[in-house]
Amino acid sequence: MASSNLVIQQKKAATYGFKRVHHRISRKGSSKEKTCRGIFWKASEAAPAALQRKALKQLQSFSVSGSVAKKAPPWSKPPASSSDQSQSSRLQATFHSRPSTTSSKPSSSSSKQLPSFKRTLSLASPNSIYAVPKDIEDLLKRDIVPQVLNELLSPSTYKDYFAALLYAEDFYTEKWSKFKLKSITLKLPDAEIIKKYGKKEYFSESHEKDDKTFVEFEIDSCRERRPFLLSRDFAFARPSGQKTEPYQGVIYRVVKNNIVLVEFGEDFYLQHHPTRKYDVSFSFNRVCLKRAHQAIEAASDPSFKNFLFPGAHRKSIPTSTPLHFFNHKLDVYQRSAVQEILSFRGSPPYVVEGQLCSQKYSKQLSRTGLVVQEAVLQIYQSSSKHRILICAPINRTCDALTQSLKNDIPESDMFRANAAFREIDGVPIDILPSCMYEKDCFGCPSIQELRKFRVILSTFVSSFRLHNEGIVAGHFSHMFLVDASSATEPETMVALANLAGENTAVIVTGASGKHPGWVRSNIAREKGLMRSYFERIRDSQPYSSLHPKFIKQLVDPESKSFDSYSYARES
Template sequence: MQYVVKSNSPKNFRASKPLPAEFIASSSSNAGPGPSEIEDPKEVGKGGTQRYEIPKNIEEMIKNDIVPPVLKMPLSPDTYADYFAALLYAEDFYCEKWSDYLLEDVVLKLREKKSPGLQDQSDKKKSKKGSNSKTQKNYPFVAFEINKVNQRRPFLLSRDHVHLRPVGKGIDFEPFHGVLFRVERGTILAEFKDDFYNQHKPSKRYDVSFSFNRVCLKRAHRAVSAAASPLLSKILFPNITSLPTQGGKVSPMDQILNHKLAPIPYLIVYKGLPPSFTVTSLIKNIVLKIYESCKESRILICAPKNSICDDFVRLIMEKVCESDIFRANAAFREKEEVPDDIMPACIFRRECFTCPPLDELQHFRIITSTFVSTFRLYNAGLKAGHFSHIFLLDASSAIEPETIVALVDLVSEETVVVVTGSVQDRPKWVRSDIGRNHGLKESFFERLRMSEPYWSDNPLLITDI
């Protein structure tokens, strides 16, 4: 096996035509930074297709390992958009830098998902649904080795794309497209569709290339470019000259129910990973109390991972009228990945998940979504101020630009924003050195927690569990 990086080589390939939506293989909702989402044609028209190309001057700096000057300046409302745009450009450049990486003459192995430690949540859920249809076949992982030296290979993430072309096939041969599940001690585990397994033989060898899932980056670019508004500045940089006085001890639930400082975020801080039963129960009880006590409330619950959103829907479904809750999924999330018991809260039509018409969408009292997929709610017509409460769950594990996707279009002066996170958690999925060393490893949750208004642990702003 050879590791090759060649520019403009005919062997370098990804796809000779746009990747079809159906090539996305089922992938764990627990592994990776965001949803399996391909652009929905209906999302064109509100910024969904803008490419956010790297400016030439920024590209030259990053190419030559020069830190853009804005990243040496203090983060402030004036520098925020340019600061995070530069960090996201560093991530973009990393993807472009490794886009010509090629593995030649690779031997593939098939590894059963039932092996200890390898069966992910989506497999467990699928096993309960039977295997009558082709989409429900429990195909094994495709496994192959990659260079263990990080500097000699791309930093790959769950849901990046893997492309296989049999050795000897010309450039006109459309490669097999799959999705990376995870990298395990120098071994790639990927998932493919029927067309690959139907033709594969143990003796076959393949040339392998990769491409990177940029949906999350595009949403993040759009969010930071819109974050310069005075309203967003109040949330991103809380500046409180004086706090209201209160008598006696007040519970976090009462603080959120009667939050007088909106839209300044209220922080729920916890230790340990994952969140303890106490933390989960507190947030569930707060949401249910808002739902029961205020009939006009509209609540958005969002998190970085599908699994967190799914679990929260399951927690509250018994207490909430089925017609009041909607689980918003990325358009082309695998149906088999979604737990059976929360499917009544989802809308699946014409082979993809969708949002209902605006008049129906506005009716839902509680909506859950990943941070990045909240863009679909705005694109469906929901306006700033529709939600009375926005909960950003597990925000300590996501990069700030992705976290604020849920805020830029949907928050208003009256919206109560609640941010939860662990002091022992940080964003894990940052590819570039500039991103890791200059701000993307610090979450929105952590930055707020370390800012002046929250230093004093004032119960009007923060609770520590």
């Protein structure tokens, strides 16, 4: 019976999530088929030291060479060798749960072996970059709030205030780093289980998807008795009673606060047995925290003050030509918002308050999303010199906005920037031509090519890749910080502080009552990290007085209320 079970598990490992996947994509107007390969990591039992050093180097590097052809999808050329490698988890500077900013090219090997999911690859030492200062660490150990967090947020306290909040997050991850579950049973539900938990994929009907097997186990539902786990944190499983290296997996999601779903490498599934017990420990990603620390430093420049603490003066652009709207279904509130967006440049930002741009289980844009779509198209057509950056907290929103623009903006003018090791299965098939995908990871074009794109879309954190490639503050004439109410302020600053210049028109959208969901530390939650940039400036003047030149509330013309109204644009 044991032998039979092992055979079954081996077959499942071969079937679910570890086979080479070929996505064949046919584009309209082209007889040529594009092949996009998504290949999952094949974990090895022992990662050679040379490969581990290479992984370290990749984590510290954010440069990917490559270019984008002007008239063809940048990912369309197939990799040169079938031995190119990939990984199902993002390998970046400690793998954060948010979209990452790193990029690297997977190395080739004749044996197709990759570094195993071992603790050695979770390499960011918590004491390496932006380490918690000793005096703040001593306070946090005693649950004492650092003094700066009791002061009023102002231009003079901004940097230290948010740094302290981020240090509280760092300390939390250190505090729980030695937590371990002992002698637990791991279950192997397949992808159908995910759908029962509410996961609804929105791929095209023709998109071939790979089934996956997840490892499932339960943790205490009480947050005080276990670590706050997020997608893309790490789980390490070692058979109980053994002293071997643990198998490293990436947390896919936490369901109902107590069910953890993890993706492991093939070597785990080949040795797994249903009756086997495991000791499980965890490691946390710091990529987003590192980007946030860097962004807060950049935002502290005195020249940036009017973005952080907006005044009531703004540079206006005279507009006399009547607008011809792409979407004729926009109501009077939406049209007014678009006209205001087109009428200014530079700080302070313009705020649009309404629904989040994309709804969780819908392909349709909300009323706010339609305003963003219309404004981008109006800006795009008004001048070939305009450069537009659209950022949002999550990939789903960026993907939905890309889909809404692709019929009016050619591929050669629009780039969808992705985290290097975002899984290709999660990208809607119809926007892949706007991505750069080669050698089994998402790349970032050269600085020369990036400057040519007139519209770029990215998550807040992944926008760091643009900064790292050399895009300077002020390159973009317009910046849309979409659904900023769902992101922490430091997360939003990754895009704003690194890429906005004094003449950049910044548009911030958000929904009242929405808050970031990934803050772990109680001190950080209670002292302001849960308060978004959108909410903070919305509550300040001139926005709180609803000055029409600074804010537009998207009210339902019929019910006179928010969040109850949605249009779908006709294609």
